[in-house]
Amino acid sequence: MLMSKTQVVEFTVNGEARRVDVFPMARLLDVLREELLLTGTKEGCGEGECGACTVIVDGQIVNSCLVPVAQVNGARITTIEGVAGAGDLHAVQQAFIEHGGAQCGICTPGMVLAAVDLLKRNPSPTENDVRNGLAGNLCRCTGYMKIFESVVRACQK
Amino acid sequence: MADHPIGKSFPRKEGRKKVTGQALYVDDVSFPEMLHGVTVRSPSPRGRIKNISFAGNIPWDEFTIVTAKDIPGANYVALILNDQPYLAADFVNHPEEPIVLLAHIDKYLVEEARRNVSIEIEEQPAIFTLEDSLARKAIVWGEDNVFKKFLVDKGNVDEAWARADYIVEGEYETGAQEQLYIENNGAIAIANAAEGVTVWGSMQCPYYVHKALVKLFGLPEDKIRIIQTETGGGFGGKEEYPSLIAGHAALLAWKSGKPVKIIYDRAEDMVATTKRHPSRTRHKTAIDKNGKLLAMEIEFVIDGGAYCTLSPVVLSRGTIHAAGPYVCPNVRIHSRAVATNLPPQGAFRGFGAPQSIFALERHMDKVAHTLGLTPEEFRRRNFIHEGETTATSQVIRESVNMDHLLTRALQLSDYHAKRERFARDNAASNGRFSKKRGMGFATFMHGAGFTGSGEVFLQSIVSAEASDQGTVKILAASTEIGQGTNTIFSQIAAEALGLDFDSIEIVQPDTGRVPNSGPTVASRTSMVVGKLVESAVTGLKQTLLGSGLLPENYSQSEFKNACAEYVARFGSLKTSATYQPPPNVHWDDEKYQGDAYGAYAWAVYVAEVSFDELTYEAHVEDFVALQEVGRVLNPVLAAGQIEGGVAQAIGFTLFENVVWKDGRMANNQMTNYIIPTPADIPPIRVFFEENPYAYGPGGAKGIGELPMDGAAPAILNAIENATGISFNHIPLMPELLMETFTATKRHKTNK
Numbered sequence: 073m074l075m076s077k078t079q080v081v082e083f084t085v086n087g088e089a090r091r092v093d094v095f096p097m098a099r100l101l102d103v104l105r106e107e108l109l110l111t112g113t114k115e116g117c118g119e120g121e122c123g124a125c126t127v128i129v130d131g132q133i134v135n136s137c138l139v140p141v142a143q144v145n146g147a148r149i150t151t152i153e154g155v156a157g158a159g160d161l162h163a164v165q166q167a168f169i170e171h172g173g174a175q176c177g178i179c180t181p182g183m184v185l186a187a188v189d190l191l192k193r194n195p196s197p198t199e200n201d202v203r204n205g206l207a208g209n210l211c212r213c214t215g216y217m218k219i220f221e222s223v224v225r226a227c228q229k
Numbered sequence: 230m231a232d233h234p235i236g237k238s239f240p241r242k243e244g245r246k247k248v249t250g251q252a253l254y255v256d257d258v259s260f261p262e263m264l265h266g267v268t269v270r271s272p273s274p275r276g277r278i279k280n281i282s283f284a285g286n287i288p289w290d291e292f293t294i295v296t297a298k299d300i301p302g303a304n305y306v307a308l309i310l311n312d313q314p315y316l317a318a319d320f321v322n323h324p325e326e327p328i329v330l331l332a333h334i335d336k337y338l339v340e341e342a343r344r345n346v347s348i349e350i351e352e353q354p355a356i357f358t359l360e361d362s363l364a365r366k367a368i369v370w371g372e373d374n375v376f377k378k379f380l381v382d383k384g385n386v387d388e389a390w391a392r393a394d395y396i397v398e399g400e401y402e403t404g405a406q407e408q409l410y411i412e413n414n415g416a417i418a419i420a421n422a423a424e425g426v427t428v429w430g431s432m433q434c435p436y437y438v439h440k441a442l443v444k445l446f447g448l449p450e451d452k453i454r455i456i457q458t459e460t461g462g463g464f465g466g467k468e469e470y471p472s473l474i475a476g477h478a479a480l481l482a483w484k485s486g487k488p489v490k491i492i493y494d495r496a497e498d499m500v501a502t503t504k505r506h507p508s509r510t511r512h513k514t515a516i517d518k519n520g521k522l523l524a525m526e527i528e529f530v531i532d533g534g535a536y537c538t539l540s541p542v543v544l545s546r547g548t549i550h551a552a553g554p555y556v557c558p559n560v561r562i563h564s565r566a567v568a569t570n571l572p573p574q575g576a577f578r579g580f581g582a583p584q585s586i587f588a589l590e591r592h593m594d595k596v597a598h599t600l601g602l603t604p605e606e607f608r609r610r611n612f613i614h615e616g617e618t619t620a621t622s623q624v625i626r627e628s629v630n631m632d633h634l635l636t637r638a639l640q641l642s643d644y645h646a647k648r649e650r651f652a653r654d655n656a657a658s659n660g661r662f663s664k665k666r667g668m669g670f671a672t673f674m675h676g677a678g679f680t681g682s683g684e685v686f687l688q689s690i691v692s693a694e695a696s697d698q699g700t701v702k703i704l705a706a707s708t709e710i711g712q713g714t715n716t717i718f719s720q721i722a723a724e725a726l727g728l729d730f731d732s733i734e735i736v737q738p739d740t741g742r743v744p745n746s747g748p749t750v751a752s753r754t755s756m757v758v759g760k761l762v763e764s765a766v767t768g769l770k771q772t773l774l775g776s777g778l779l780p781e782n783y784s785q786s787e788f789k790n791a792c793a794e795y796v797a798r799f800g801s802l803k804t805s806a807t808y809q810p811p812p813n814v815h816w817d818d819e820k821y822q823g824d825a826y827g828a829y830a831w832a833v834y835v836a837e838v839s840f841d842e843l844t845y846e847a848h849v850e851d852f853v854a855l856q857e858v859g860r861v862l863n864p865v866l867a868a869g870q871i872e873g874g875v876a877q878a879i880g881f882t883l884f885e886n887v888v889w890k891d892g893r894m895a896n897n898q899m900t901n902y903i904i905p906t907p908a909d910i911p912p913i914r915v916f917f918e919e920n921p922y923a924y925g926p927g928g929a930k931g932i933g934e935l936p937m938d939g940a941a942p943a944i945l946n947a948i949e950n951a952t953g954i955s956f957n958h959i960p961l962m963p964e965l966l967m968e969t970f971t972a973t974k975r976h977k978t979n980k
Contacts, residue, residue, distance in 0.1 A: 111257035112250020114461070116411045117495040121899035124411055152250035161248065169244035172865040175873065176711025177247030178412040178461025184248055206907040210899070212411055212462050213711045215876030216907045217915075218869050 083147045085110065086154025096142035100134075101125045103141045104151060112152035112181045116210070123209030126182035127151050133189045135208075152181035155188060163226040164188050173222030175213035183209045187223045196227055234720040234730050235927040238865035242715035242735065243459075255415040255431045255458040260488035263417070264293065265336035266481045267491070269329035269346045270501065271321040274570040274892040275355035275369065278319050278348065281329060285345030292342060293485035295330040300480065302447030306472050307440050310376070313536035313573065315445060315476050321350060322369065323535035324893045325501040325572045327473075332481040332489050355570035357892045359509060359532040362567040369535070370568030376533050377541035377566045379548045381821045383622055384559030389524030393515035397596045401512070401588035402958045403941070405532075405887040406505035406880070407894075408577050409904055412461020414470060414502060415492035418478035425452030426479045432471035433463045434748035435706050439740045441472035442479060457738040463710040464877070465576030468750050469538055470502050499897035503575025504887060506531035506543055506566070510551070510588030515559075520602055520610045522557040525620075529564040529585050534573040540566035543574075545680050546751075547581025549825045550938075552620035553589045554631055554674040555611040560620040570892045576750060578874065579937035582675060583881065590671035590942030591957055594949065604946065605635065608672050621825045626813070627922065629831055631672060634855055634918060638833035641916060642853040644668050647837060648950065655951065662843045666850070667951025670835040671939040676826025677752040677931025681816035684757060684808055684827070690744035691761035693722065693769050694803040697796040699789025701726065701766060702734045705746040707758045709735070712933055713866040714754055720862055721759050721926045722766045728785055744805065752931025755862060756828065759926040761806045768804030811924040828922050828930045832856035834875070834939035837911075838947040845967040847948055849879055849911045856935060857918040860928030867932060868915040874936025875913045880905050882941040886960045 082091045085108060092107045104110045104127070113136055116124030120135040127136045128150040155162045164187045167173060174180040183206065190197060190205035197205060202223045203216075211219060246252040281296070283289050297304055297318035304318065305311040317326045329346055333339040354367040361367075362374045370376065390396060416430035425448055432438060435455040442453045455475070460467060474491055481489040493501070508531045515524040529551050533540035544566040551562050597607035612631040618624055639645060651666040658665070678684050692704040703722055709715045719733040726733075736743055746758045772795075773779035779791035795802050816823040837851040854871050861867045884903045888895040896902045921928025941959050949955050954973055958965070 105257075110250075111253070114254070114412070115256070115494075116413075117899040119495070119898060119900055122411060156249055161245070165248040168248045169240045172238075172241070172869045174241060174244055174247045175713075175869060176410070176412070176460065176462040177243075177252050178254065178410075180247050181250045203907045208906075210411065210904060210906055212409055212464070212877070212904065213873045214869055215872035215874070215905075215913055216910050217872040217913050218865070219907070 081141050081145050083144045083149055085149045086151060094141055097140045099137050100139040100141050100144055101136040104136060110151050110153050114178055114181060116179070121210070123182045123186060124179050126185045126209060128185055128189060133186055152185060155184060162188060163229040164191065164223065167222040167226035171222040171225050172218035173214070179209060179211045183211060183219060187226065190223070191227055199224065234723040235862055236860065238863055239716055239720055239730050241713065242719055243709065252459040254412055254461055255417060255429060256492045258417060258429055258458060260417070260419070263488040263490055264332040264334050264481065264485055265339050266330055266332040266478055266489045267339050267343045268327045268477060269331065269343055269348065271317065271324055271326040271328055271350065272348055273321065273350040273352050274324040275322055276350040276352040278317060278321065278328065279351050280349040282347050283345065284347060287342045287345050291333060293332040293481055295480045295484055296328070299484055300445065301483065303444045305444070306476070307444040308469055308472070308538060309541055310537040313538065315473065323570050323572045324891065327477065330477050330481050332485055355892060357569055357571060357889060359507060359530050359567050359569065362532065362569050363530065369570055374568045375565050376537045376568060377544050379544060379564045379821055381548060381560065381562040381620055383620055386524045386526050386559045386561040389515045389559045393523050394518040395516045395600060396513065397516070397599050398513045399592045399595050400957065401510045401591050403508045403584045403587055404960050405507050405574065406577060406885050407499055407887060407902060408464040408466030410462030410464060410466055413493045413495060413498040414467065414474050416471065416475040416478040417488060417490045418475065418482040419488045420479045420482040421486060425454065427454045427456070428475045428479055429456045429458050430471050430475050431460045431467055432457050433467045433708050433710055433750060435708070435738050435740050436745045437469060437748055438472045438475045442476055445476045454739065454741040457708050460708060460710045464578045465580065465750065466503060468576035468748060470575060495899060496897050499902065500894045501572055503538060503573055505577035506533060506540065506574040506581065506584065508584035510585055512588060512592040514592065514596055516596060516600060520600055520607055522555060522611045524559040525552055525557050527551045527562040529562060531566050531581065531584065532569050532571065532574065533566045534569055534571040536573040538573045538575045540574065542680065543576065543581040547585040549621060549676065549680060550582040551585035551589060553586065554613050554672060554831060556613045556617045562620060571889065578877065579934045580751065582934065583878065583937045583941065586673050586938045587941045587959065590673065591945055594946045595955065605639065608635065622822045623824045627828065628920060631831060634831060634833045634857060635672060638670065638835050638853055638855040641855060641914065642835035642837065642851065644670070644835055651951065664839045664841050665951040666837070666839050667947040668835065668837055669943050669946025669950050670833060671942040671946065672833050673939050674829040674831050675752065675935040675938055676829050678757045678827055679751055679753065680825055681818060681823065685810055687747045687808065689747040689758060689761060689808045690805055691746050691758060691765045692744050692803060692805040693765040694801065695769055695792040697793040699792045700732050700734050701728070701769065702736050703762055704736045704743040705758055705762065706738050706743050707746050707754045708738050708749045710749060712870060713863065714749070716866060717755050717759060717862050718762050721762045724927060725763045725766045726770055728788060732785065752933045752935065755929050756925045756931045757808065759929060760924065761808060763926040764806035765804050768806060769802060772802065772804060827924060828859070830856055830858045830930050830932060830935045832935055832939055834943045836940065836943040836947045838944055838951055840948060840951045845963040845970060847883055847961065847966060849944060852911050852913045854913060854936060855916040855918065857920050858932045858935070859922035859925050859930035860919055861917050862927055862929050867917065870932050871915045871936045872913045875940050876905050876910050878937050878940030879910065879944070882944045882959050883961055886962050
C-alpha cells in the first residue's frame with residue numbers, strides 16, 4: 073500500500089461533481105468520509121455484513137466498505153446527505169422519526185437508503201417485501217418492528 | 230398550559246439529525262494534526278512479559294509509543310476492585326490484554342506498525358471455563374479465583390427437604406454474548422499538563438470515565454473533562470469499557486502533545502471488549518403435594534474473565550433475580566463470580582438477570598412436568614402477591630397481579646388453542662420429516678435502579694436552568710444511547726412545567742457542564758433520573774412562583790416573561806435536585822436481605838416456535854411480550870425498547886455463539902457471529918399493563934433491561950413443547966439440536 077500511487081477519480085455525489093486524488097484501492101467509504109467529509113455514511117463491520125455504509129451507486133445500493141474507489145469513476149452516488157430535498161425530509165426519513173424507526177441512529181443512514189431504494193423499485197411493498205428488501209441492513213436497537221412500520225407508513229404518504 | 234406530554238408518542242428529540250446523517254458520532258469528529266492510535270495486545274492468555282521489540286521497515290522514530298512506564302498516575306482502571314491495569318507492565322492475564330500503544334498521523338502506517346511489534350511471553354497455565362476455575366486447575370486471580378460471592382438465606386432450607394413430596398433438580402447454562410452495538414468503541418483525547426485531559430467518546434457513563442482518568446493521570450477532578458459524542462448503541466458494552474479506551478487515547482495524547490483518536494474496527498471490538506458473563510445455575514427445589522414451593526436452593530456461577538470489572542454487581546443482580554416472582558418460605562442462593570483467562574466480561578442489558586432467569590424459568594417447567602401440572606397451573610400456585618416476600622425478604626408493597634398478566638398473555642398469544650392444535654399436528658406427523666410446533670412462556674420480574682443501597686450511595690444530581698427566552702435546559706450525565714433519554718426527559722420536564730415539548734433543551738453530557746446524575750444503566754434513567762428531572766424543574770417553577778413573577782396558572786408566554794424578568798434581576802435561574810430514596814426502603818448489604826429494588830417491572834412473554842426436523846433449525850414464529858412497567862411515558866419509544874430487547878434475547882437464545890479458542894473469541898466477525906437480521910425476527914407483539922408507580926416520574930418504572938430476561942426460557946420451553954426434548958443450554962445452535970435430536974431418536978429406536 074505504501075508503494076502504490078494515488079490517482080484522480082471523478083464522480084457525482086448527491087448531484088455535485090467531485091474529483092479526488094486517492095489510492096485507487098481506497099474504500100469508497102473512506103473517500104466519502106475522509107476526503108469529502110460526508111460522515112453520514114457509517115462503518116459498522118468493514119466486511120459487507122451490516123449495511124451501515126450503504127450508499128446508492130448508479131441506482132444500486134452497495135456496501136461502500138466493499139467498493140474500491142476506482143470502480144466508481146464516472147458514477148452517480150447518493151449518500152444519506154443527499155436523500156432529503158431542499159428543506160424537506162424524504163417520506164422515509166419523516167416516517168423513521170415519527171414511528172420509531174431510528175434509535176441510536178448508527179444504522180439509520182444505511183437503513184434509510186435501503187428503504188428509499190426498496191420503495192423506488194416497489195412502491196407498495198408487503199411486510200415480507202420490506203423484510204427481504206432490508207435484509208442486508210442490521211440494526212441492534214429496534215428489533216426491526218418499528219423500521220418495518222416506518223417503511224410501510226412512508227409509502228402510504 | 231400545554232397538553233399533557235406524558236403518555237404521548239413524541240418523536241425522538243434528536244431524530245432529525247439521525248435520519249439525515251448529521252448526528253456526529255466519535256469517528257465523525259476530527260481535529261487538526263490528529264494522530265491515530267492503536268493497541269498492541271498480548272499474544273498469549275497468561276504469562277510474564279519477557280521482551281518487547283519493534284521490528285520491520287517502520288520509521289519508529291515518527292511514532293508515539295506508550296507502555297506502562299509512561300503512565301503519570303495509577304496504572305489501573307478505577308471501578309470496583311481496581312485490579313485491571315491500563316497497560317500490562319510485566320504480567321498478562323488474558324490474550325487481548327493491552328501492552329503497548331502506538332500513534333501516528335497515518336492510520337494505515339500505524340496499523341502496519343502494530344503488526345511489527347513483537348511481545349515475548351513466558352507462558353503460565355491458563356484456564357478458560359468456569360468449571361476449570363471452580364476446580365482451581367490453576368489459580369489465576371487472588372487466592373481462590375473468586376471475585377465475589379453472595380449468600381441469600383431466607384427461612385431454613387435444610388429443614389424443608391424432609392417435608393417435601395417432590396424434590397426436583399436441574400442444571401442450566403448460558404453462553405457469552407457480544408453486545409454488538411453497530412458503532413464500535415472509540416475515543417478522542419487532547420491532553421497536556423497545562424489544560425489537563427479532555428476526552429470525546431462513545432459511552433454510557435461519562436462520570437465513570439472521569440473517575441478512572443482522575444486516577445490514571447493523578448490530576449485534580451477539574452482537570453479531567455469527558456464529553457459524550459452521539460453514541461451508536463451501548464447495551465452495557467459502553468458502560469465500563471470506555472474508561473479503558475479513553476485512557477489509552479489520553480495517554481497517547483499526553484505523550485505526543487497532539488489530539489489522538491482510537492477507533493476499534495469490528496474485529497478488535499468483538500475480540501477485546503467485554504461480553505455477557507457465561508453462567509451455570511443449579512436448582513434443587515422442594516415442593517409439597519399441593520404444588521406449592523417449600524424450598525429453593527440455587528447455586529449460581531458466572532465467569533467474569535480475567536479482571537473483576539463489574540462482575541460483583543452483575544452477580545448481585547443475577548442472584549437477586551434467581552428466585553423470580555414466586556413466593557417461597559425457604560430460599561438459599563449461593564452465587565460466585567469467578568476468574569478465568571478470557572478477556573474480562575462486563576455489563577450487558579439485564580446484567581446477570583437473563584442468566585439466572587433463564588435457569589429458573591426452564592426449571593419451573595421441569596418441576597411442573599415432574600408434578601404432572603401444566604406450566605401455567607404450577608406457576609399460578611406460587612406467584613407472589615402484594616404483601617408477600619421475595620427471596621431477599623422484601624415485602625412487595627405495590628399491587629402486582631401475575632395471574633392476570635399470565636391470563637392476558639396466554640389469550641393474546643392464543644396459547645391454549647395453539648398448544649392443543651400443535652400437539653395434535655405434531656403427533657399426526659410423527660415418523661415423517663416435518664416441522665414440529667410448540668408454545669412456551671416465561672413469567673418474570675426485573676428490578677429498576679441500582680441494587681439495594683446503590684442509589685443512596687450514588688447521590689445523583691440533576692440541574693435545570695431557565696434562559697431569559699423561557700427555554701429550560703436539563704443538565705444531567707444520563708446519556709442518549711438510542712433508548713430515548715432526550716425525549717423522555719423533555720416530556721417529563723414539559724409535563725412538570727406545563728410547557729411545550731420543544732421549549733425543553735437537553736444539554737450534551739459533558740462533565741465540565743453537567744452534574745453527576747449517575748451512570749446510564751440498570752433501567753434507572755427514566756425512573757430514577759427522570760424523577761430528578763421532574764424535581765429540578767419543579768424547583769424552577771417554585772422559584773418563579775415564590776418570586777411573584779409567575780402567576781399560579783400561567784401560559785407559555787407568561788413563563789417566558791417571568792424567566793426573562795428573573796434573569797434580568799438575579800443573573801440566572803438554576804435549580805438542582807438530589808436523589809432521595811422512597812420511604813421505607815431498607816437494605817442489609819451483609820445479609821443480602823431487604824428491599825433490593827425500589828420497584829419491579831412484571832412480565833409474561835410467550836413464544837411460538839417451529840422446529841424443522843430436516844434442517845434442525847428452531848425458528849420463533851410469533852412472540853407476545855406483555856409487561857407492567859408502571860405508567861408508559863412514550864408508547865412508541867417504550868415498545869421500541871421491548872422489541873429491541875426481545876430481538877437481542879432471540880439472538881442470545883438461538884443465534885449468537887461466541888466460539889472460544891485458547892481464551893480468544895475465534896469468530897470475531899459479523900460474518901460468523903450472527904445477530905438477527907430483518908428476515909429472522911418474528912412479529913414481536915408488545916402489550917403494556919399500566920399501573921402507575923408512586924415514586925416514578927409520571928408513574929413510570931424502569932423498562933430497558935426487562936425484555937432481555939424472558940425470551941430465552943420462553944423459547945426453550947416452547948422447543949421442549951414442540952419436540953419433547955429438554956434443552957438447558959443456550960445458545961441452542963442447530964448443531965446441538967441435531968446432535969441431541971438424532972441421539973434421542975437412536976435411543977428410542979434401540980429400546
